[in-house]
Amino acid sequence: MDDGTWWTVGELAHASGVSVRVLRHWDALGVVSPERTPSGHRRYGPAHVTRLYRALALRRTGLGLRQVAALLDREDPDPAATLRAHLDDVEEDLRRRSRLRDRLVAALGSAGPDQLMKVIETMTMFEQYVHGYRPEESTRLADQAGALVELLHGDTRFQPGERVLEMGCGVGAQTTALASRSPHTHFVSADIATDSLKSASGRVAAAGLTNVEFVEKDVFALPEPEGGFAEASFDHVFVCFLLEHLPAPVDALRRLRRLVRPGGTITVIEGDHGSAYFHPDDEAARAAVACQVTLQRHAGGDALIGRRLFPLLHEADWSDIAVSPRTVYVDGSRPELAESFTRRTFTAMISGVREPAVAAGLIDARTFDAGIAALRRTAEPDGVFCYTFFKAVAHRRTSAQGAVGARMPARK
Numbered sequence: 001m002d003d004g005t006w007w008t009v010g011e012l013a014h015a016s017g018v019s020v021r022v023l024r025h026w027d028a029l030g031v032v033s034p035e036r037t038p039s040g041h042r043r044y045g046p047a048h049v050t051r052l053y054r055a056l057a058l059r060r061t062g063l064g065l066r067q068v069a070a071l072l073d074r075e076d077p078d079p080a081a082t083l084r085a086h087l088d089d090v091e092e093d094l095r096r097r098s099r100l101r102d103r104l105v106a107a108l109g110s111a112g113p114d115q116l117m118k119v120i121e122t123m124t125m126f127e128q129y130v131h132g133y134r135p136e137e138s139t140r141l142a143d144q145a146g147a148l149v150e151l152l153h154g155d156t157r158f159q160p161g162e163r164v165l166e167m168g169c170g171v172g173a174q175t176t177a178l179a180s181r182s183p184h185t186h187f188v189s190a191d192i193a194t195d196s197l198k199s200a201s202g203r204v205a206a207a208g209l210t211n212v213e214f215v216e217k218d219v220f221a222l223p224e225p226e227g228g229f230a231e232a233s234f235d236h237v238f239v240c241f242l243l244e245h246l247p248a249p250v251d252a253l254r255r256l257r258r259l260v261r262p263g264g265t266i267t268v269i270e271g272d273h274g275s276a277y278f279h280p281d282d283e284a285a286r287a288a289v290a291c292q293v294t295l296q297r298h299a300g301g302d303a304l305i306g307r308r309l310f311p312l313l314h315e316a317d318w319s320d321i322a323v324s325p326r327t328v329y330v331d332g333s334r335p336e337l338a339e340s341f342t343r344r345t346f347t348a349m350i351s352g353v354r355e356p357a358v359a360a361g362l363i364d365a366r367t368f369d370a371g372i373a374a375l376r377r378t379a380e381p382d383g384v385f386c387y388t389f390f391k392a393v394a395h396r397r398t399s400a401q402g403a404v405g406a407r408m409p410a411r412k
């Protein structure tokens with residue numbers, strides 16, 4: 001950015017998670033056409049950035065780029081006809097998926113190893129990381145962080161000069177909130193996903209923060225024998241929405257404990273999809289949410305992990321564990337939260353698993369879509385939506401505390 005207002009194509013790509021190639025292509029098609037500097041370089045102003053996010057929103061409905069450009073330019077003479085044509089495409093897509101579903105059911109019903117291999121290939125769509133690494137997911141994580149920042153981070157502060165590890169930082173959705181609240185703390189934000197780290201670094205730079213360093217690391221490869229990731233090399237660790245994706249969360253928590261100096265802390269934030277309830281209640285909506293929980297379990301994670309934070313931390317030998325539930329409550333008096341949390345965070349996350357859920361035969365496409373519509377409906381002025389996150393803070397024992405600090409309450 002040259003004066004705080006204009007962005008180069010590279011800066012915007014970093015900050016938005018949309019690649020330079022895509023931005024150039026969108027420029028060529030008139031979706032988002034920036035100004036040019038005298039030397040011919042693209043430069044984006046606030047209006048272009050706003051248009052980019054509107055274009056991303058329209059793209060999420062599946063519309064083609066030319067349709068998006070025409071709608072944004074208000075040049076489409078009949079937007080309803082465009083949307084009807086789009087609906088036809090969506091219905092054709094549903095029919096195609098229904099055929100795929102039938103094939104999967106048939107394959108699973110047969111014992112032939114060849115057919116089962118086909119099933120396994122389909123399942124790899126969600127094997128590693130159920131939310132995926134698509135640009136839509138980056139936008140969702142950013143929306144999520146924006147809406148929840150006070151609720152989740154309001155009471156998190158680190159001391160000047162301390163060194164804090166943020167493990168599983170993703171696209172940096174929480175990083176800016178953390179680093180701006182503790183501006184004299186040094187943050188090391190790590191993730192296994194290289195592309196996410198690039199986006200995170202762009203986001204932090206765009207926020208003008210200089211107290212964060214990004215590093216590619218796998219939590220299961222730590223601590224390292226020496227260097228910046230050796231035993232006791234951090235004052236504190238912070239993880240948010242990481243444990244829910246890990247096959248061995250206790251192992252990860254033990255490794256993180258070894259990275260922290262005695263007396264240092266861990267802060268963990270996780271959701272729990274079992275805590276989602278809403279009005280109007282809807283069976284299809286609950287079925288769609290259950291698909292996400294099942295897929296995450298198939299991928300080795302746990303979408304209901306929030307309720308397990310205390311026992312997990314205890315098992316990993318953290319002490320003085322304090323867990324506090326943080327409930328997001330949304331009704332008609334909070335239309336902005338209904339949009340940012342109910343629709344753009346929770347419903348967007350559930351709708352992101354539509355394809356693997358349908359392909360895996362967990363649900364039929366019609367029911368899933370009805371469930372998504374019902375979830376969106378809860379964000380209407382007469383709807384209500386509730387969801388609880390769990391935040392835990394725990395300490396690494398000092399040698400004076402001995403081997404056993406926190407104890408599980410005795411069973412009566």
Ligand SMILES: C[S@@+](CC[C@H](N)C(=O)[O-])C[C@H]1O[C@@H](n2cnc3c(N)ncnc32)[C@H](O)[C@@H]1O
Pocket residue numbers: 129131141145167168169170171172173174190191192193196217218219220239240241242245246
């Ligand atoms: C749901 S994202 C959360 C990102 C960020 N903490 C936030 O709240 O927006 C989970 C992140 O964990 C990362 N992750 C998954 N397994 C990991 C591992 N073994 N080591 C480090 N990061 C991992 C993923 O790449 C992803 O970026």
